[in-house]
Amino acid sequence: MKKPLIPVLAALMLLSAATTLAATFVGQPKQAAWILLLLALMKIMLVALCFMKLRQAHPFWKTALFFMLVVIGAAILLAD
Amino acid sequence: MDTQSVKYKNFFYPPGGILLWMIIFVEILSFGLALVAFSHYSGLEPEVFRQSRQSLHAGMATINTLILLSSGYFMAVAVNHFKNQLFKKARANLLFAAGGGLVFVVVKSIEYAGKLEAGLTLSGNMFFTFYWLLTGFHLIHVITGLVILLAIGHKLRHQPASVDAEDVEAGGAFWHMCDLIWLMLFPVLYLF
Numbered sequence: 345m346k347k348p349l350i351p352v353l354a355a356l357m358l359l360s361a362a363t364t365l366a367a368t369f370v371g372q373p374k375q376a377a378w379i380l381l382l383l384a385l386m387k388i389m390l391v392a393l394c395f396m397k398l399r400q401a402h403p404f405w406k407t408a409l410f411f412m413l414v415v416i417g418a419a420i421l422l423a424d
Numbered sequence: 425m426d427t428q429s430v431k432y433k434n435f436f437y438p439p440g441g442i443l444l445w446m447i448i449f450v451e452i453l454s455f456g457l458a459l460v461a462f463s464h465y466s467g468l469e470p471e472v473f474r475q476s477r478q479s480l481h482a483g484m485a486t487i488n489t490l491i492l493l494s495s496g497y498f499m500a501v502a503v504n505h506f507k508n509q510l511f512k513k514a515r516a517n518l519l520f521a522a523g524g525g526l527v528f529v530v531v532k533s534i535e536y537a538g539k540l541e542a543g544l545t546l547s548g549n550m551f552f553t554f555y556w557l558l559t560g561f562h563l564i565h566v567i568t569g570l571v572i573l574l575a576i577g578h579k580l581r582h583q584p585a586s587v588d589a590e591d592v593e594a595g596g597a598f599w600h601m602c603d604l605i606w607l608m609l610f611p612v613l614y615l616f
Contacts, residue, residue, distance in 0.1 A: 349504075353497040360489055367482070367615040380611035387607050391493075395500040396600045397439040400432040405445060412449065416456035420612060423463040 352394040359387050377424070381417040388413060440597030441590060448601045451565075455558065455605050459612050462554045466616070469550060476551035477614070479544060484535050485614045488528050489606065495524025496603045499573075503596045511584035514592070515577055521599060522573040525566055532563055555613060562605050569599045 363383045370376040389410065393399040398406055431437050438445045466473040502517035539545075539552075546556040572595045579587050 349497055349500050353493065356493045356497075357490065360486065360493065363489075363611060363615070364482075364486055367611070373616070377616050380615055384607050384611050387493075388604050391496060391600055391603050391607070395496050395603075396597055397432070397500075401438040402433055402435040404435055405438045408449070409452075412452060412456070416452070416460065416608075419456075419460045420463045423460045424467045 347394070349394065352390060356387055356390055359383050359390075363387075374421075374424075377421060381420065385413050385417060440594050444594050444597050448597065448604070451601060451605060452608070455562075455608055458554070458558055459608060462558070462612065465550045465554070472549050473551050476544075476549060476555075477616070479539075479542065480555070480614050481535055481538065482614045484531055485610055488531050489610055491524050491528050491531070492603050492606050495521045495528070496600050498524065499596045499599045503593055506580075506587070506592045507589055511580055511587075515580040515584075518573055518577045518580065522570055522577065525570045525573065525599075525602075528566055529563065529570070532559070532566075558609055558613065562602070562609060565605065566602050569595075569602050572598055 363380060366376060366379045366383065370379055392409055393406070398409065432439055436442050498517045498520040502514045502521060505511075505514035505517060539555075544552050546553055576587065576592055576595050
């Protein structure tokens with residue numbers, strides 16, 4: 345049975361609103377960068393798993409995408 | 425579990441096809457490495473980057489994020505309808521997805537026009553070199569995705585039975601890839 349996609353879209357919209365709020369109200373730049381990247385990671389994984397149906401794929405693809413994003417995110421934070 | 429789910433569980437058949445997923449990984453890695461370089465230069469010239477970032481329109485970028493996410497939703501629904509042989513509904517949702525892409529291009533063009541008017545060009549400083557290259561390269565992806573969606577939509581209108589499910593799924597995966605790249609670019613370029 346196919347899972348409905350509307351709740352996924354709603355979650356993505358909420359995460360986008362949280363992104364705007366975090367960018368506006370978190371004063372510490374380093375802390376804000378952490379939060380923004382974490383929110384971006386959540387949004388990307390939601391799109392990949394639910395819209396692109398990666399949820400149904402071999403575990404390798406999900407794990408590889410997650411770890412690649414974590415490594416890129418960490419590198420962005422450390423490079424600053 | 426249906427046969428398609430069993431097929432997807434095979435390492436060689438992720439939804440959209442293994443070739444497209446290899447492209448998606450390479451694209452994410454390329455944009456990711458560019459963002460790491462951006463972040464590195466931001467550390468070297470923090471004041472230039474801070475002032476340049478303030479001249480960007482974060483509101484427009486937020487609107488574009490919401491547009492791309494909604495467009496991605498319609499694309500996912502279109503693929504579902506196509507698999508259920510509901511070709512008219514699939515085409516309608518595909519056109520909504522393409523419409524979202526078109527709005528994204530229009531908003532981006534308005535943003536670009538403002539930057540050019542203000543003299544903030546590719547050669548302005550390191551921030552704007554990255555800004556133009558990263559957002560411009562992403563925009564090329566969106567336009568390519570739009571062409572793919574419109575081609576599938578055209579075929580769905582005239583010969584729906586001849587459209588291959590794997591082509592629709594691959595077109596959808598390419599379209600979602602534009603979302604993924606934008607979700608990486610948006611916070612680092614506009615909000616940090």
